[in-house]
Amino acid sequence: MKNTVETFGKMIYKLAPEHPGVVRDLLKSVYKFEGTKSRIAPSRPLLPARRYLYNMTANSICRGFGQKGTTALVSIFLPCQVLHAMGIEAVVAEGLSCYLTGAAAADYFIEIAERNGIPETLCSYHRILIGCIEAGVLPRPALILNTTYACDTNQLSFRRIAEYYDIPQYVVDVPDKPTADNLQYVADQLREMTDFIEQHTGKKLDDDTLRQRMLWTQQATQSYRAYLDARATRYIDNCMTSEMMDILATQILLGRRETAKYMSMLAADVARLPEGKRGPRLFWVHVLPNVNGPLRQLLDYTGNVDIVGSDLNTAALLDVDPDKPYQSMARRILESSFNGTIEKRIENSYQYADKLNADGIVYFCHWGCRHTLGGSQYAKTYFEQRGLPTLVLDGDGCDRGRSGDGRAAVRLQAFLEQLEHSTGKDK
Amino acid sequence: MIAWNCKYTPVELLCALGAEPFFWNSAADDFGYAQRVAHGSICCHVQAFLQNCRDKGLREVVLVNCCDSMRSAYGILKNNGDLDFIFLLDLPHKVGGCAQNIFKKELFRLVEEYSKFKNTVFDSDKFKAAFPVTPKLLPQENFIAVAGGRVSDSLLAEISAQLPLPVADLTCAGTRLLGAPTQDIDDFDALMDWYASELLSLTPCMRMHDVSGRKALYNLPGLSGIIYNTVKFCDYYAFEYDALRKETKLPILKIESDYLPVTGGQLSTRLGAFAENAAFAQQAGDKKKGSAGGYVAGIDSGSTTTNMVVLAADGSFIGGVTVRTGPRAAVGANKAFAAVKEQLGIDKEQLDYLVATGYGRNAVLSADQTVTEITCHARGARHQNSDVRTVIDIGGQDSKVIGLADDGSVSNFVMNDKCAAGTGRFLELMATTLEMDVAEMSSVGLGWKDDLTISSICTVFAESEVVSLIADNRTAADIVHGLHKSVALKTAALVGRAGGVPAYMITGGVAHNAGVVQELEKKLREKLIIPDEPELCGALGAALIALDKVK
Numbered sequence: 010m011k012n013t014v015e016t017f018g019k020m021i022y023k024l025a026p027e028h029p030g031v032v033r034d035l036l037k038s039v040y041k042f043e044g045t046k047s048r049i050a051p052s053r054p055l056l057p058a059r060r061y062l063y064n065m066t067a068n069s070i071c072r073g074f075g076q077k078g079t080t081a082l083v084s085i086f087l088p089c090q091v092l093h094a095m096g097i098e099a100v101v102a103e104g105l106s107c108y109l110t111g112a113a114a115a116d117y118f119i120e121i122a123e124r125n126g127i128p129e130t131l132c133s134y135h136r137i138l139i140g141c142i143e144a145g146v147l148p149r150p151a152l153i154l155n156t157t158y159a160c161d162t163n164q165l166s167f168r169r170i171a172e173y174y175d176i177p178q179y180v181v182d183v184p185d186k187p188t189a190d191n192l193q194y195v196a197d198q199l200r201e202m203t204d205f206i207e208q209h210t211g212k213k214l215d216d217d218t219l220r221q222r223m224l225w226t227q228q229a230t231q232s233y234r235a236y237l238d239a240r241a242t243r244y245i246d247n248c249m250t251s252e253m254m255d256i257l258a259t260q261i262l263l264g265r266r267e268t269a270k271y272m273s274m275l276a277a278d279v280a281r282l283p284e285g286k287r288g289p290r291l292f293w294v295h296v297l298p299n300v301n302g303p304l305r306q307l308l309d310y311t312g313n314v315d316i317v318g319s320d321l322n323t324a325a326l327l328d329v330d331p332d333k334p335y336q337s338m339a340r341r342i343l344e345s346s347f348n349g350t351i352e353k354r355i356e357n358s359y360q361y362a363d364k365l366n367a368d369g370i371v372y373f374c375h376w377g378c379r380h381t382l383g384g385s386q387y388a389k390t391y392f393e394q395r396g397l398p399t400l401v402l403d404g405d406g407c408d409r410g411r412s413g414d415g416r417a418a419v420r421l422q423a424f425l426e427q428l429e430h431s432t433g434k435d436k
Numbered sequence: 437m438i439a440w441n442c443k444y445t446p447v448e449l450l451c452a453l454g455a456e457p458f459f460w461n462s463a464a465d466d467f468g469y470a471q472r473v474a475h476g477s478i479c480c481h482v483q484a485f486l487q488n489c490r491d492k493g494l495r496e497v498v499l500v501n502c503c504d505s506m507r508s509a510y511g512i513l514k515n516n517g518d519l520d521f522i523f524l525l526d527l528p529h530k531v532g533g534c535a536q537n538i539f540k541k542e543l544f545r546l547v548e549e550y551s552k553f554k555n556t557v558f559d560s561d562k563f564k565a566a567f568p569v570t571p572k573l574l575p576q577e578n579f580i581a582v583a584g585g586r587v588s589d590s591l592l593a594e595i596s597a598q599l600p601l602p603v604a605d606l607t608c609a610g611t612r613l614l615g616a617p618t619q620d621i622d623d624f625d626a627l628m629d630w631y632a633s634e635l636l637s638l639t640p641c642m643r644m645h646d647v648s649g650r651k652a653l654y655n656l657p658g659l660s661g662i663i664y665n666t667v668k669f670c671d672y673y674a675f676e677y678d679a680l681r682k683e684t685k686l687p688i689l690k691i692e693s694d695y696l697p698v699t700g701g702q703l704s705t706r707l708g709a710f711a712e713n714a715a716f717a718q719q720a721g722d723k724k725k726g727s728a729g730g731y732v733a734g735i736d737s738g739s740t741t742t743n744m745v746v747l748a749a750d751g752s753f754i755g756g757v758t759v760r761t762g763p764r765a766a767v768g769a770n771k772a773f774a775a776v777k778e779q780l781g782i783d784k785e786q787l788d789y790l791v792a793t794g795y796g797r798n799a800v801l802s803a804d805q806t807v808t809e810i811t812c813h814a815r816g817a818r819h820q821n822s823d824v825r826t827v828i829d830i831g832g833q834d835s836k837v838i839g840l841a842d843d844g845s846v847s848n849f850v851m852n853d854k855c856a857a858g859t860g861r862f863l864e865l866m867a868t869t870l871e872m873d874v875a876e877m878s879s880v881g882l883g884w885k886d887d888l889t890i891s892s893i894c895t896v897f898a899e900s901e902v903v904s905l906i907a908d909n910r911t912a913a914d915i916v917h918g919l920h921k922s923v924a925l926k927t928a929a930l931v932g933r934a935g936g937v938p939a940y941m942i943t944g945g946v947a948h949n950a951g952v953v954q955e956l957e958k959k960l961r962e963k964l965i966i967p968d969e970p971e972l973c974g975a976l977g978a979a980l981i982a983l984d985k986v987k
Contacts, residue, residue, distance in 0.1 A: 124932030126678030351511035383508020
């Protein structure tokens with residue numbers, strides 16, 4: 010399988026310079042196939058809910074590669090309920106890049122981005138996104154919509170793409186504290202963003218449709234919290250990719266009927282599992298490097314190690330009021346643990362790690378994410394003072410050149426041994 | 437004393453509250469402490485700030501959440517307990533009415549917290565007095581701007597010392613041209629409204645949403661050239677540079693700084709080349725000699741080899757030599773003089789003019805003039821082929837890409853000299869690991885079968901990757917091919933950043949490596965021009981410049 014993927018990646022690399030349209034069609038076909046295969050006959054023992062999720066995210070990525078001028082390029086924390094209500098597909102750097110790397114097809118796009126002057130210190134998810142657009146493989150989106158957090162990269166890559174393709178861009182400026190004034194400021198901008206979308210797409214937002222999307226958001230949030238409650242005492246034979254796919258579900262895919270269904274299935278699937286733990290239970294901070302082969306060997310489907318949750322999926326599990334959609338979306342943005350100081354994010358991570366009965370925390374320093382990197386030593390001290398051993402692991406979520414395969418694996422394996430020892434598993 | 441470091445900091449407000457604000461923008465001696473409490477890959481200015489907070493014993497700090505690194509630094513400084521007062525100002529990304537109101541509330545919050553800390557109240561007279569009577573103005577005559585990301589005080593002084601025109605600091609931290617209130621505003625709320633508006637009206641930094649106001653910076657009267665700085669691990673300004681280099685007609689030089697003490701060689705090569713090639717170049721220091729011996733020469737003192745070319749007074753090529761530089765550039769130069777005498781029969785005293793170039797150029801004491809290798813490579817390449825528009829020089833210690841204007845002058849250049857990846861040294865190291873010599877490596881990779889990719893960016897880690905591949909029984913040909921691809925990839929990226937266009941000429945010792953050349957041609961989709969003696973290109977350019985002096 011690995012060789013097949015590598016061969017596919019090499020083919021993409023060779024074709025992309027001259028035939029971006031062919032590459033686009035190939036990627037769409039492969040993702041469609043993979044999505045269907047995951048749903049019908051997954052190669053790994055996935056929960057039914059996760060089979061549903063994999064198919065759902067693959068279809069979303071395929072639609073992102075669809076007709077020119079039909080999608081909206083968004084940042085990961087932008088609330089997409091309005092887009093869903095208007096039938097506009099949201100494309101997000103983290104999802105797109107994750108899928109491209111999964112198909113071993115990202116190398117050419119990284120190369121193009123760096124050749125076009127994008128600094129190699131920039132977050133690789135965004136370098137791949139820029140490369141994919143500037144190589145002509147990702148079709149021109151109709152709109153760009155982004156929040157100013159969670160990272161500096163938002164201000165840079167989206168502005169660059171907007172200028173490159175002359176795409177209308179709306180930026181939601183997010184202050185760092187959830188005060189009443191700030192809540193109003195963000196809610197007003199979200200309303201303005203809706204007008205902006207209507208103006209540039211000619212589509213009209215129906216208030217009832219948006220209300221329905223908010224209802225599904227609320228259902229999904231409640232189900233995910235129920236899942237986490239059940240997860241606190243249960244083991245899943247799992248993989249990094251599932252946790253990564255959940256990031257799409259807990260962020261940009263919120264507000265879809267399918268997402269509410271997925272979250273509900275997930276809660277039910279996990280509730281049916283027997284209680285008990287096996288090996289070390291890990292809480293993960295930041296993205297998961299599911300391209301790193303040696304790390305996958307240590308974490309994916311081991312029958313032992315369990316990634317019980319991640320901070321990206323627990324950043325803002327807040328109730329929403331379907332009758333106050335803009336206020337609700339604004340509150341989710343402002344209260345997200347990724348908005349504001351590093352302390353807020355670390356405290357939130359600790360709360361969930363504790364709730365999920367984690368044995369240890371992996372704090373993943375994704376190359377290019379300065380907020381995460383800067384907080385690494387503070388986080389380690391904070392977690393360990395509260396009894397949670399912490400591994401600060403340097404690497405890259407999706408740039409294979411920076412993923413530091415073997416070196417990261419040695420550190421992680423030693424950490425797992427440490428956890429197994431401290432929890433008495435090795436006796 | 438309260439330290440601040442961002443131009444959006446309400447400095448005048450702090451004065452009104454009885455504080456003594458001072459702009460803290462120094463380099464640090466090292467980052468030992470900063471990397472212990474944070475991480476080595478966050479913005480180097482922030483690392484320096486963290487380090488200096490501890491080393492210099494700062495007690496009060498006002499920060500602005502201008503970037504992710506600074507947001508993290510706030511958490512670290514707040515929790516390490518060394519400061520008496522710390523405040524993080526939330527700066528909006530937009531500047532309209534609502535954003536201004538949000539920012540005004542932040543100013544109120546600062547007043548509340550600092551007043552409580554110092555037990556003071558806002559003093560409107562102090563506030564007014566804090567604005568300079570005469571606002572800082574830009575130079576009235578022709579000047580060079582240092583633009584982009586902030587530069588440390590010491591780096592700005594170094595740049596100013598090396599350039600032939602006055603230097604103005606137009607970096608993100610240097611453009612705080614704030615005017616005093618033009619009328620009395622008694623109401624505090626209204627005064628803060630005005631103040632918030634003034635602060636948000638400063639020339640926007642790249643962190644702001646609307647950066648169109650920055651264009652005015654590059655159209656200032658008298659602006660004659662731009663030194664464009666990016667701070668290591670700050671991505672904001674690389675984006676602006678990429679757009680600016682394509683748009684501006686002014687000479688522009690890109691540098692990267694790291695807020696550590698300025699090291700001479702790398703910076704002076706860049707600044708020297710910039711000054712040599714820009715329209716404001718001065719001819720000071722040049723001297724013209726007579727024609728006693730009938731020869732001129734150029735000597736290129738590189739990190740690995742020293743090359744020398746001798747021309748007759750009529751411009752005809754007499755010959756060139758290459759010797760190992762060894763541990764000292766001066767020794768390498770003497771070896772080159774000895775080789776010229778032995779192989780070409782020409783004594784040093786017979787040289788009417790000698791131009792030295794390369795990293796060791798200043799160590800060649802008998803040189804009549806020193807010129808950077810950028811200018812010399814450009815001159816040498818153009819002399820050998822008038823079609824050349826881009827020179828790719830992969831040397832032992834660095835690699836550089838030089839863009840040539842229609843008249844053969846340098847239009848742009850980029851260098852990679854802080855990392856061995858993609859240089860001749862990288863290949864030498866890998867050849868040692870593979871137990872073969874560099875010449876052998878050149879051809880071995882051509883017989884590859886399995887298309888391996890060496891994905892590690894760092895030379896040291898790439899070496900361990902090669903060791904793993906050897907252990908994995910991969911053939912030497914496949915591994916070498918992977919290494920050649922890696923060098924080609926790095927070099928092609930450099931070409932892209934320089935805005936390089938065909939025809940390309942490759943110079944330097946690596947031009948002999950058929951594997952690298954082949955892979956680079958694939959990446960650039962263009963044949964490379966390889967001169968007969970690619971390692972002599974810089975020395976030839978130096979000799980041609982020497983020839984100009986005696987003609």
